[in-house]
Amino acid sequence: MGNDRYNVIIVGAGPAGSAAAIRLAQNDLSVALIERGEKPGTKTMFGGSIYADPTSRVIPEFWEDAPLERPLVTDEFWLLDRDSAVKVGFTGLKYKRSPYNKFSALRSKFDPWFAQQAVNEGADLMTSTLVKDLVYEKTGLLNKKVAGVKLDSGEVIHSDVVLLAEGASANLTEKAGLRGEIETSSMFLYVKEELALPAEKIESRFNLEPNEGANVGMIGYPTSGIAGKGGLWTNKESISLIVGGYLNQIIKKGASPYQMLSRFKAHPLVSRLIDGAKTVAYKSRIIPKGGYESLPQLYDDGILVAGDAAVMISGRRGTDLAMLTGLYAADIIAQARAAEDYSSRVLKGYDKRVSNSFFMKNIKKGKGGHQYQKDHPDADYLLTKAANDAAYKFFEVGSESSSEKMKKIRQEILDMQPIKKTVKDIYYGLQDWSVF
Amino acid sequence: MSNFLKDNQSPLDYVTIKVDDQSHIKIKSQKKCLNKCENKPCTYYCPTRVFSWDDQSNKIKVAYERCIECLACPFGCPLNNIDWNFPQGGYGVIYQPNGQ
Numbered sequence: 140m141g142n143d144r145y146n147v148i149i150v151g152a153g154p155a156g157s158a159a160a161i162r163l164a165q166n167d168l169s170v171a172l173i174e175r176g177e178k179p180g181t182k183t184m185f186g187g188s189i190y191a192d193p194t195s196r197v198i199p200e201f202w203e204d205a206p207l208e209r210p211l212v213t214d215e216f217w218l219l220d221r222d223s224a225v226k227v228g229f230t231g232l233k234y235k236r237s238p239y240n241k242f243s244a245l246r247s248k249f250d251p252w253f254a255q256q257a258v259n260e261g262a263d264l265m266t267s268t269l270v271k272d273l274v275y276e277k278t279g280l281l282n283k284k285v286a287g288v289k290l291d292s293g294e295v296i297h298s299d300v301v302l303l304a305e306g307a308s309a310n311l312t313e314k315a316g317l318r319g320e321i322e323t324s325s326m327f328l329y330v331k332e333e334l335a336l337p338a339e340k341i342e343s344r345f346n347l348e349p350n351e352g353a354n355v356g357m358i359g360y361p362t363s364g365i366a367g368k369g370g371l372w373t374n375k376e377s378i379s380l381i382v383g384g385y386l387n388q389i390i391k392k393g394a395s396p397y398q399m400l401s402r403f404k405a406h407p408l409v410s411r412l413i414d415g416a417k418t419v420a421y422k423s424r425i426i427p428k429g430g431y432e433s434l435p436q437l438y439d440d441g442i443l444v445a446g447d448a449a450v451m452i453s454g455r456r457g458t459d460l461a462m463l464t465g466l467y468a469a470d471i472i473a474q475a476r477a478a479e480d481y482s483s484r485v486l487k488g489y490d491k492r493v494s495n496s497f498f499m500k501n502i503k504k505g506k507g508g509h510q511y512q513k514d515h516p517d518a519d520y521l522l523t524k525a526a527n528d529a530a531y532k533f534f535e536v537g538s539e540s541s542s543e544k545m546k547k548i549r550q551e552i553l554d555m556q557p558i559k560k561t562v563k564d565i566y567y568g569l570q571d572w573s574v575f
Numbered sequence: 576m577s578n579f580l581k582d583n584q585s586p587l588d589y590v591t592i593k594v595d596d597q598s599h600i601k602i603k604s605q606k607k608c609l610n611k612c613e614n615k616p617c618t619y620y621c622p623t624r625v626f627s628w629d630d631q632s633n634k635i636k637v638a639y640e641r642c643i644e645c646l647a648c649p650f651g652c653p654l655n656n657i658d659w660n661f662p663q664g665g666y667g668v669i670y671q672p673n674g675q
């Protein structure tokens with residue numbers, strides 16, 4: 140198992156950990172990348188889209204080599220009601236060519252490939268290895284710094300610095316005293332099914348050509364009453380379907396995630412898309428949705444936190460922010476090595492870099508949205524209902540004049556809830572889903 | 576263990592799990608479950624029904640071998656009564672692409 144001392148130990152071979160490992164190994168630091176799964180990607184799942192621009196900052200033109208499913212050319216957003224949907228969408232064929240925009244992907248294929256790139260650069264990957272604890276050393280009378288990790292085998296490995304890229308559970312981040320308790324109102328619980336379907340069927344159903352993919356995000360019916368979301372991605376020969384909602388609301392309303400998924404699959408506008416498709420995988424995962432209020436402290440003496448563990452989530456993004464924070468952490472660690480100082484004095488540069496990043500602005504902007512969802516758990520549902528009722532009226536061929544029709548529609552929306560709230564619902568709904 | 580839906584399908588048919596011989600999930604106090612927890616949310620928020628209420632013994636039963644580590648535990652229990660740990664390295668759920 141390699142040496143017993145490294146410059147850097149990274150906990151977790153997800154997008155954050157592997158991105159950092161790649162960059163650190165490129166800079167000739169010795170790196171141990173530790174993963175509890177028997178292989179990277181055996182514990183992780185997402186919708187999901189891999190974003191081309193941020194990922195290519197880690198590995199230029201990664202699409203030449205990475206196990207991706209389809210370049211996404213079609214992006215749709217559905218406000219789904221019981222037997223109708225208001226749809227907003229865009230198809231851009233430019234996105235099927237380099238430099239691309241997004242790809243559908245399966246983490247159980249992508250994560251092992253990504254971690255392998257770190258190994259190719261010289262990092263040591265240890266799998267089937269759970270990090271149980273942090274190990275400290277004294278740096279003065281009162282001060283201590285993180286100096287390594289303890290494994291579930293009892294073995295201790297030492298390093299100059301530890302990077303926590305452990306994902307949403309953030310156990311060690313909590314143990315290190317860098318974050319407080321996580322509330323269930325800051326957690327989203329998702330379930331996912333992957334359903335096998337021949338490529339030609341996928342292409343005809345979604346109006347695609349080979350090597351083109353579609354992504355549909357949905358709110359409203361999938362979760363009814365619970366602020367939540369559904370989503371669908373086309374892979375090469377399968378469809379990924381996810382549905383989920385705030386954990387506290389699932390608990391309050393007595394909802395079962397699996398039944399939510401079954402109900403979603405049975406929706407007449409969804410069931411036709413997956414007709415004949417055979418379930419091949421069932422997965423589930425929480426995602427920290429706290430946004431800005433629940434960000435942990437990102438550094439301390441000898442330690443840094445990146446990715447989901449640091450709640451770097453904004454809208455539908457996640458893997459990309461994980462990779463970028465992984466890269467930023469790697470850059471600071473390289474500086475720390477040059478200065479031979481791994482104390483928070485140097486490592487705080489990471490916090491500064493993250494605070495000034497474009498995505499921090501988005502995360503801060505999302506702050507109000509999270510609170511809004513908390514206060515109005517039914518917002519998505521009401522918005523969807525209002526939009527669908529209005530659309531039904533709008534498209535109906537009747538005998539009233541169009542101005543009468545518009546007046547009626549307006550009145551109905553106004554009757555549903557105070558207009559200010561409706562407009563806010565739309566704004567926050569879209570903001571939460573936006574890709575920026 | 577009952578199935579999830581009437582058609583006898585269980586989502587666990589589509590999951591690979593390498594089961595450890597020790598449980599990584601423990602209930603801290605069964606008394607709390609019995610007396611202090613009205614709705615017993617663990618019996619429904621868990622996506623693979625690891626927890627079930629046993630009328631015979633008046634206890635929560637924990638089928639840890641069904642856990643797919645969604646990480647909703649321990650956050651989901653309103654009384655913070657679930658002692659949930661990662662299975663040891665290499666054990667537990669093994670997600671695979673397209674169930675291959």
Ligand SMILES: Cc1cc2nc3c(=O)[nH]c(=O)nc-3n(C[C@H](O)[C@H](O)[C@H](O)COP(=O)(O)OP(=O)(O)OC[C@H]3O[C@@H](n4cnc5c(N)ncnc54)[C@H](O)[C@@H]3O)c2cc1C
Binds near residue numbers: 152425
């Ligand atoms: C349903 C869902 C849909 C999503 N859709 C998208 C999407 O479409 N696009 C997108 O960009 N993002 C999406 N995300 C978010 C994205 O998955 C996460 O932001 C991203 O995975 C975070 O990466 P990470 O490296 O921080 O953590 P993770 O991917 O969670 O990786 C952490 C790794 O650390 C390992 N680990 C944890 N603790 C230990 C330990 N103590 N010892 C050893 N190993 C450990 C884990 O096994 C895991 O492999 C989605 C998330 C969910 C839940």
Ligand code: SF4
Binds near residue numbers: 612614615617635655
């Ligand atoms: S939710 Fe917690 S307290 Fe309630 S029954 Fe389950 S484990 Fe017991």
Ligand code: SF4
Binds near residue numbers: 622625643646648
């Ligand atoms: S972590 Fe998830 S799958 Fe495991 S017992 Fe808890 S809710 Fe069930």
